[in-house]
Structures are given as structure tokens and as C-alpha cells.
Amino acid sequence: MKILVVGGGGREHAIVMKLAESPKVDELYCAPGNGGIAKYAKCYPVKATDVKGMVALAKELAVDLVFVAPDDPLVMGMVDAMQAEGFMTFGPKKDAAILEGSKVFSKELMKKYHIPTAAYEVFRDPKEAEKYLRQQNVYPTVIKADGLALGKGVIIAQNENEALAAISSIMEDKIFGESGSQIVIEEFLTGPEVSVLSFTDGKTIKPMVSSMDHKRALDGDQGLNTGGMGTVAPNPYYTEEVAEQCMETIFLPTIRAMEAEGRTFQGCLYFGLMLTPNGPKVIEYNCRFGDPETQVVLPLLETDLVDIILAIWNGTLETLPIQWKNGCAACVVMASGGYPKKYVTGLPITGLDANGQIADCFVYHAGTKLEDGEMLTSGGRVLGVTATADTLQKALDTAYKGVKKINFQDVHYRKDIGQRALQAKL
Numbered sequence: 001m002k003i004l005v006v007g008g009g010g011r012e013h014a015i016v017m018k019l020a021e022s023p024k025v026d027e028l029y030c031a032p033g034n035g036g037i038a039k040y041a042k043c044y045p046v047k048a049t050d051v052k053g054m055v056a057l058a059k060e061l062a063v064d065l066v067f068v069a070p071d072d073p074l075v076m077g078m079v080d081a082m083q084a085e086g087f088m089t090f091g092p093k094k095d096a097a098i099l100e101g102s103k104v105f106s107k108e109l110m111k112k113y114h115i116p117t118a119a120y121e122v123f124r125d126p127k128e129a130e131k132y133l134r135q136q137n138v139y140p141t142v143i144k145a146d147g148l149a150l151g152k153g154v155i156i157a158q159n160e161n162e163a164l165a166a167i168s169s170i171m172e173d174k175i176f177g178e179s180g181s182q183i184v185i186e187e188f189l190t191g192p193e194v195s196v197l198s199f200t201d202g203k204t205i206k207p208m209v210s211s212m213d214h215k216r217a218l219d220g221d222q223g224l225n226t227g228g229m230g231t232v233a234p235n236p237y238y239t240e241e242v243a244e245q246c247m248e249t250i251f252l253p254t255i256r257a258m259e260a261e262g263r264t265f266q267g268c269l270y271f272g273l274m275l276t277p278n279g280p281k282v283i284e285y286n287c288r289f290g291d292p293e294t295q296v297v298l299p300l301l302e303t304d305l306v307d308i309i310l311a312i313w314n315g316t317l318e319t320l321p322i323q324w325k326n327g328c329a330a331c332v333v334m335a336s337g338g339y340p341k342k343y344v345t346g347l348p349i350t351g352l353d354a355n356g357q358i359a360d361c362f363v364y365h366a367g368t369k370l371e372d373g374e375m376l377t378s379g380g381r382v383l384g385v386t387a388t389a390d391t392l393q394k395a396l397d398t399a400y401k402g403v404k405k406i407n408f409q410d411v412h413y414r415k416d417i418g419q420r421a422l423q424a425k426l
């Protein structure tokens, strides 16, 4: 098979590497890809959001499958556009990707189908939202822009001033553009967070190994929210009992609800969960693989990813057993100094070999580019240094040993990835 992977981050690097293991794969292409992916797949400079350009590329390459990995093209309908041209695809169509594309949609779906989530109200008018806040007067409170906002559309307001400022910047100053024309104000939940990615063909759902993200920029979960500074898998809080509860109260009800709404979800459905004192609740749905969750989940996958993709395409996921390796994985993200705010790019990265790798770890490239044979930084999150081992401690030790071999100017990474998982009190 000839496969085109759409996207260009660490997640796409992990997907490309897993696909490369399949005996069914002859050629791998990626667009736009990055400096690390380019060592394993031929990369083309087409933006992930350029639907027309991507369809043209898929035709030119005469690929057998298009794997759409990032949220924006899924929400824009790239899968629909590819299918209209006769391509086999991986990823939900636009009418199902709305599960991530609109928080208002996902909250209303959960309410209608009794799927546990934080209590909420939707507002289209900032004055109404302000009135509601004053009436409620409970803090912290959570304010979310309706649409995609580069992972920054969630504000946890500690007091009325912060809440009013959030409403004004989202709804009046439109800091997230049209994504902020509606907002959700919801109850602040507490408890350990778990990411569960799942494969689904719309009828059957098969959860992958659970994982834990580290969203804040600084150690001790301080600083700004980022796309994710590191991950571990499995997540120790996600016990078998919790998994069963999630399957019954969240996973199956969600895919059945989507089916009932005529929005059958096919692809990877990501559940962002909080294990609250009142049971697991949905914090968010994503219509795609997580980044950097994928970097710790896919290395543990034993079954051929192409077989899973074909089973989803054919609606036969129920009959395909999916095997996972025993053991643990850890990924430490090396970011540009200043990320998630301003940072410089184009800095040379030292310590990597000719393939952009180091011994004992696998280095997933997130924001790198190859220029005249030199690997340079090109984004906020630059590398995800990943290791697997029979214990989490060993995986972390190896990943951090790897991190120490690599350098670029002003590099920033968290020193405490996995600590919460190691100290989990169940």
C-alpha cells in the first residue's frame, strides 16, 4: 500500500513509524511532515489545512490510503473531500469531527444521552454570561470557547475578575476568532486526568492503552497550558474497574449517540477524562490521536496498525483482536525556550545522529526542519524523546538519559514527567 499521512508533528512521526512496521506498506508519504519524518517518509510541503492541495497531492501520488491526523483538517472535512475522490481514509468525516470542533455540540450530546460530564450552560451573549456568573458566584469556574483554539480555548477562572476578563477576551475581543462566538461555562471538576484514545468503526469501540499528559509548561503543573509537555502510558489511575465503568457509561454511549444522530464516528476517538469523586466524567472529546499521547501509546501496539485501519474502514473492528505489549512508555518533550508564548526557531540541534535519533530512545520530531543536512528547530515543541521498558521508572530514566544527549539554545523541558504516575495513590 501507498499511504499519505497528513500532519507534521510528533504524533505524525509516531504514526509514520508504526505504519512503517507493517508488511502491507510499500510507500509512506507525509505532508507537510518535518525534519525527522523526512528520514522515514517522503515529505511534501502542502499545509495540513489545505484541503484542495492535499487532494491534489493524494491524486498525484496515487495513494491507497489517506490518514488525516490533525484536528483542523478533520473538522474542515478533509476526509469527506478525500472520499469524494474515491480514496480510502482514516479519520472521522466532518459531521462526526464536530465532536471536537464544537464544545457546544459535544456538551449538548452528552446532556441528551446522559453521558457524565461537568454541568454547564451555553452563552451567545456576553451580557447573559456575565449575569449568570454573578448569580452562580462559584469559583474556580471553567470558561471554554466553542470552537478549535489551538488547545488554548479553556480558561480556569479563579475569581469573578478573571472570569469577566475571559468572557470579554473570547466573546468581544475574539482572541480565538469565530471559535469564541459561543462559550460554555462549566463546573470545575477535580481528580486525576486520564487520556484514553480508542479505535472505533462507529459500532465497536476498542480503547487503546491509557495515558497521562502533562499539559502545563513548568514542573509541578505550574505555568501556562501547552499542547502537552510529556506523557506516560499506561496511566496507573485507570484501573480495570475504572475502564469497565468508562466503557459502560461513556465510551459505548458516545459512539451509540453519534450513530443515533446520523454522525457515525470512524477513526480514533480520544476521551479526555477526569476521575472525579463521583465517577469518571468527560472533560473533552478529540476526534483524533492525541499529541504527545500517541508517542507513548503506539509504541506499545503489537497488532499491525494497517489491519486496524482496514477493519475500521470495512466496519469489521469487532472481529479483529488488538494486542498490546506489556510494559510502559514515557515521552519527554523538549521545547523551545519561551513556549507556549514567543520563541525563536531555526536553532541548530546537537546530539542527534544522521537519522535524527539517539541510542536506546526513539526521538519523535515535532518541530524540526532539515536545512542543508542540518537539523534545526522549527516550532514550539521540538522533540519528544521516548523510551519503553518493563517499568515506568526505567522508561523515564532512559528517556531522561536521552534528553541529556540532545541540546539546542534555550531548550526547555519538564524534569518531573511521570512523577505523578509513579506516586499514584489508588
Ligand code: AMP
Residues within 6 Å of the ligand: 118, 142, 151, 152, 153, 154, 156, 186, 187, 188, 189, 190, 193, 215, 225, 272, 283, 284
Ligand atoms: P482542554 O483544552 O479541553 O484539553 O482543557 C485543558 C485542561 O483544562 C484540561 O486538561 C483540564 O486540566 C482543564 N479542564 C477543562 N475542563 C475542566 C473542568 N470542567 N474542570 C476542571 N478542569 C478542567
Ligand code: GLY
Residues within 6 Å of the ligand: 151, 213, 227, 228, 286, 289, 290, 291, 292, 293
Ligand atoms: N495532548 C492533548 C491533545 O492532543 O489534545
